[in-house]
Amino acid sequence: MRESWHEFFADSPDVLKTERCGQTVVPVRDFLIGADEFIIMAGPCSVETEAQLLATACHVRGSGARVLRGGAFKPRSSPYAFQGLGLQGLKLLARARQETGLAIVTEVMSEDDVPMVADYADILQIGSRNMENFSLLEAAARSGRPILLKRGMVATIADFLRSAQCVLANGNPNVILCERGIRTFETATRNTFDVAAIALLKQISHLPVIADPSHAAGRRQLVPALARIAVAAEADGLLVEVHPHPDTAWSDGDQTLDLPSFDAMLASLKPLIALRAPRQPQSLPERLELLEAVG
Numbered sequence: 001m002r003e004s005w006h007e008f009f010a011d012s013p014d015v016l017k018t019e020r021c022g023q024t025v026v027p028v029r030d031f032l033i034g035a036d037e038f039i040i041m042a043g044p045c046s047v048e049t050e051a052q053l054l055a056t057a058c059h060v061r062g063s064g065a066r067v068l069r070g071g072a073f074k075p076r077s078s079p080y081a082f083q084g085l086g087l088q089g090l091k092l093l094a095r096a097r098q099e100t101g102l103a104i105v106t107e108v109m110s111e112d113d114v115p116m117v118a119d120y121a122d123i124l125q126i127g128s129r130n131m132e133n134f135s136l137l138e139a140a141a142r143s144g145r146p147i148l149l150k151r152g153m154v155a156t157i158a159d160f161l162r163s164a165q166c167v168l169a170n171g172n173p174n175v176i177l178c179e180r181g182i183r184t185f186e187t188a189t190r191n192t193f194d195v196a197a198i199a200l201l202k203q204i205s206h207l208p209v210i211a212d213p214s215h216a217a218g219r220r221q222l223v224p225a226l227a228r229i230a231v232a233a234e235a236d237g238l239l240v241e242v243h244p245h246p247d248t249a250w251s252d253g254d255q256t257l258d259l260p261s262f263d264a265m266l267a268s269l270k271p272l273i274a275l276r277a278p279r280q281p282q283s284l285p286e287r288l289e290l291l292e293a294v295g
Ligand code: PEP
Pocket: 045, 071, 075, 126, 127, 128, 129, 150, 180, 215
């Protein structure tokens, strides 16, 4: 670890690797994020109906996913777009977990909703638009649930790490970083997938890094290639939008894979996943030391 990165990211000391500090491993149900297994999180952009969610969940479970994604509270750019099913959506996610054993990741948008969402979710997602909502980060951290922190669409890596530091500083060491593309002058894709951020984060931080090729690309045809690039950049897993009928999805259909395309993408990832270097997880004393540091 070069001393200069510690200076560059001096505001976020606890998220940076040190000589003595191994990879953070986040335990969720019966698996680990940040360890040797490449973790697939998949599901629709929004929870729509029981049939839609269960069909997706059963399929992705059969294909090897560990986590079901699905938004019950949706941060939409237009106030007239579908805003999510709210509590009813959370209940459908819990039902899908019961049926499949998949863990649930879902977004929490408001500080007031944290206790309710934490009751249903295994992992709380903080969306791109809320990455710097520090009161939400604090409340989410204090729920004790692992936090999937999405990079703000105009956040630098230093901004991103400051938000992760905020979660750690509020007593929660279980942070998963998620690169989902950033705004640039390019408009042909929804965002610009910042693959260098993944490679850099893996070098400087001990936190697991997940890639979201769906929101990065905005177009489903690009998702498998970006997913393969994410594996090569050393990501610890993927967050991917999948739907039985993407063209009728209530949100983000253009970037959503159908079930056969999801399977084809996973098949194409297999040889790359086999080439990944083994992770060096934190030992118990290291983990205890980190917990002490974050208070
Ligand atoms: C999502 O994952 O559903 C989402 C809204 O993503 P982002 O916050 O990255 O836009």
